[in-house]
Amino acid sequence: MIELFYDLVFAYMISQATELLHNLQHGIVGLNSFLLFFLVVIVFINSWMIQSVFTNRYGQSSWTDITFYFVNMIILLFMTNSFSVTVFKNLRIFFVAAGLLSLTLGIQYLFIYFKTNEIIDKTISITFFKITMIRTVFLFIGGFLNNLFGFIIALLGILFSWILPAFTGKVTKKHPIIFSHLLERLTLLIIITFGEMIIGIADYFKPASFSIYSIIVFLIVAGLFFSYITEFDHLINEKQDNTTGNLLIYLHYFILFGLSLMTVTLKLVNEPETNMVFANSCLYGGMLLFYIGLFLANTYNAERYKFKLNEGIIIISLILIGYMINIFTLKFEWIVISSAIVVLLNSAILVKKLYQN
Structure with missing residues (x-):
């Protein structure tokens, strides 16, 4: 406690x-x-x-x-x-x-x-x-x-x-950590980060600013959260013996920095003074860091839940396609819609991995 x-x-x-x-x-x-x-x-x-x-x-x-x-x-x-x-x-x-x-x-x-x-x-x-x-x-x-x-x-x-x-x-490794405890602690840290993300998008839900795009922005956050819990609550094997947990610790830096970049961008992307090329780059850069962290966690996945190379290529390709589409439009509406589609599709790939096996 x-x-x-x-x-x-x-x-x-x-x-x-x-x-x-x-x-x-x-x-x-x-x-x-x-x-x-x-x-x-x-x-x-x-x-x-x-x-x-x-x-x-x-x-x-x-x-x-x-x-x-x-x-x-x-x-x-x-x-x-x-x-x-x-x-x-x-x-x-x-x-x-x-x-x-x-x-x-x-x-x-x-x-x-x-x-x-x-x-x-x-x-x-x-x-x-x-x-x-x-x-x-x-x-x-x-x-x-x-x-x-x-x-x-x-x-x-x-x-x-x-x-x-x-x-x-x-x-x-001669005195291994309790993997399940470390995983629980790191998961809690990321949930705190998601909490900050929720606070960051709260302005979209004020009566004066609420719109369909408010819901789409929320779907981005929900999709990221669903991707995270699918990997670290379902696909990962908590029964790890003789592990130092070092990789688990360092991969969470990618996830933490990625979510932080996206938190800031989701708030700034709707402000008129924001450079949209910069906002789009930060948003998708953060998304890339987040999924790199998830890929690195593949080492700890149960054997039947290991990612295949083609699945990783699909996820990275979706991120790159979403980024390039937005570069040509640079509109708030397109950025949030395409980002939501990319995140939800990537989340679906993770969930499919879970139910396939």
């Missing part, structure tokens, strides 16, 4: 981070906004992943665990309010707060190192302690220097801590 309470902070974070992409400059979202968005989301979600994997392996719902959760929630709430697109060059507070969060995550692993008698758990805990300490030191340096050099140092620390866990499989 404490994990669910902890996730509420991330619901707020996703909302705040998505706002970074609502800042239009000459009809498009500026490069600074995109960079800051990806930076912020990677820091938060990487921290969420490290905490979730720790709980998966070593969590006991003890008072110590609960205390760390509460401390981390306080830091996360502060971090969520310490960034905005207007202070891209002044991320000092954010870096220092993120460093504190990394420090608390590292301390949890250090406790395990001294507590356990198992050699493999000592190896795993000291490995993740080192990873979190690298990020802690680099973020503190970036925060205290507060200049371009400091920003680069902090960025390197963030990227290292994001990428390094992918290379721990040789060690972590």
